[in-house]
Amino acid sequence: MNTHDPSDRSPAARSAHEAPSPDAASVSLAVSAARRKGLSVGVATGLYGISFGALATASGLDVWQAMVLSAIMFTGGSQFAFVGVIGGGGSALGAALAAVLLGIRNTLYGLVLAPTLPRGGAKGAARSLLTIDESAAVAATAGPPAAKRAGFWAAGIAVYVFWNLFSLVGALIGQSVGDPGAWGLDAAAAAAFLGLLWPRLVSKDVVAVAVAAAFIALIATPVLPAGLPVLAAALVAVVVGLLPRRPVAGGNRVDATDEDGEQA
Amino acid sequence: MSWLWAGVIAAAVLSFAQKWIGYQVPPGVLEKPRIARVTSLLPVALLGALVATQAAADGPQLMADARLPALAVAALLLALRAPFLVVVIAAAVVAALCRALGWG
Numbered sequence: 001m002n003t004h005d006p007s008d009r010s011p012a013a014r015s016a017h018e019a020p021s022p023d024a025a026s027v028s029l030a031v032s033a034a035r036r037k038g039l040s041v042g043v044a045t046g047l048y049g050i051s052f053g054a055l056a057t058a059s060g061l062d063v064w065q066a067m068v069l070s071a072i073m074f075t076g077g078s079q080f081a082f083v084g085v086i087g088g089g090g091s092a093l094g095a096a097l098a099a100v101l102l103g104i105r106n107t108l109y110g111l112v113l114a115p116t117l118p119r120g121g122a123k124g125a126a127r128s129l130l131t132i133d134e135s136a137a138v139a140a141t142a143g144p145p146a147a148k149r150a151g152f153w154a155a156g157i158a159v160y161v162f163w164n165l166f167s168l169v170g171a172l173i174g175q176s177v178g179d180p181g182a183w184g185l186d187a188a189a190a191a192a193f194l195g196l197l198w199p200r201l202v203s204k205d206v207v208a209v210a211v212a213a214a215f216i217a218l219i220a221t222p223v224l225p226a227g228l229p230v231l232a233a234a235l236v237a238v239v240v241g242l243l244p245r246r247p248v249a250g251g252n253r254v255d256a257t258d259e260d261g262e263q264a
Numbered sequence: 265m266s267w268l269w270a271g272v273i274a275a276a277v278l279s280f281a282q283k284w285i286g287y288q289v290p291p292g293v294l295e296k297p298r299i300a301r302v303t304s305l306l307p308v309a310l311l312g313a314l315v316a317t318q319a320a321a322d323g324p325q326l327m328a329d330a331r332l333p334a335l336a337v338a339a340l341l342l343a344l345r346a347p348f349l350v351v352v353i354a355a356a357v358v359a360a361l362c363r364a365l366g367w368g
Contacts, residue, residue: 040349044356065272072276075283082275092271099275103282105310110286112303115294119287128284133314140307182363184356187334190318191355194335197311198342209305210312217313221321229321233313234306241302 030147038138038154041196044188045076045134046162052079053170059087063171070167074160075132077230078102098225105231109136116148130156137196205240212236330368334359 049070056066061083069079078099085095109131116139117127135156142151201207213233220229293299319335320326334355341351362368 037348040352044352061268061272065269068272068276073279075279078275078279082272086268086271092267096271096275096278100278100282103279106279106283107286108303108306108310110283111289111294112306114287114289117287124287125284128287129280131283131286133310137307137311182360184330184334184359184361184363186318187331187359188352188356190315190331190335191338192348192352193311193314193318194338195342195348195351197308197315200308200311206305206308210308213309213312214316217316218320218326221317221326222324229317230310230313233316234309237305237309238302241305242298 027144027146030143031150034138034142034147034151035154037142038135038151038156039158041134041138041155041192042158042160043162044185044192045159047166048076048185048189049163049166050170052076052083052163053167053172055080055087055170056083056167057171059083061086063168066167066171067164070164072129073099073103074129074163075103075106076163077133081225101225101228102231105133105234106131108234109133112136113139113148113152116145117152126156127152130160132156132159134159134192137193141196141199209236209240328368330359330362332368333362 052070053066056069056079057063061069066083069082073079073082081098081102082095085098086092090098110128113127113131113136118124130152135152138151138155139148142148197210201210213236216236217229217233220232224232294303315335319331320328322329337358338351338355341354346354359368
């Protein structure tokens, strides 16, 4: 994201799909930057599939069940929640419920991505399948619509391929591969999320939302079932977004509005 | 078919349906200023929460371990405008080194 043309850094260019179309050169720069970012996110996340596959078989799923989750459910948080409930002695119904509760955020991602991505047909189905934390985050930070699309598909396809590949590896060789944490992969995932968040922190308001969301997720972690803390934190965005504000010219340009309206 | 298989298939299909439904919301809804603000702040809130839980949660517990120095290095590199991949790899290396040295 730091390889963008500097002209992309203005609040107007950041403000999602309504941005006036920049010149072709900066768009193609943004597209290739988004594609690179998507690929690197995909590889880093996909490697973590080993831990899912290993945990799934350790929890009592067979290899086929683990692979149906990775191939069709394809959303890591829900998958870990599902096998976590089964491994903890829970019922299949409880496991499914935990997975579905965690998946609510994917609906929110679709809401955000809908104006940018193609509707209908095989691409529409693929778009739905590939809608996960990583692809939505790469798209959200990519700038012009063409770069959002490129980032979404690059991240979605790369995560899908590597996640399924390494889920299979993990399920087949089980625990013998060792702990992905020893390789720092858990920290890499945290850094990847931070790297995706960073370029969006353009105003005090946005920073406050991110910090409040992080805080709520942390205090909710010991008291809510896995995955729900992230969802509880999303309420921060809903509450802040719905708060009444004084009208500012160009009302739709959300990021620009934040800067103009709040830092004056 | 076992209950486990039924749960796997039902949860997988429902998870896909959840993703699909988000795209079916009429586009006009998204153009209302408040809705637009919410949808633009949602990724920020979700990413903020994911950074926090990925860095400090271990199941239902909070845990300060090698991920925290790794995240601090990542933040420093981002402030210095290092490329994304460098940031991610550096964080992994820092965490792996800390653990190899027996901390976290």
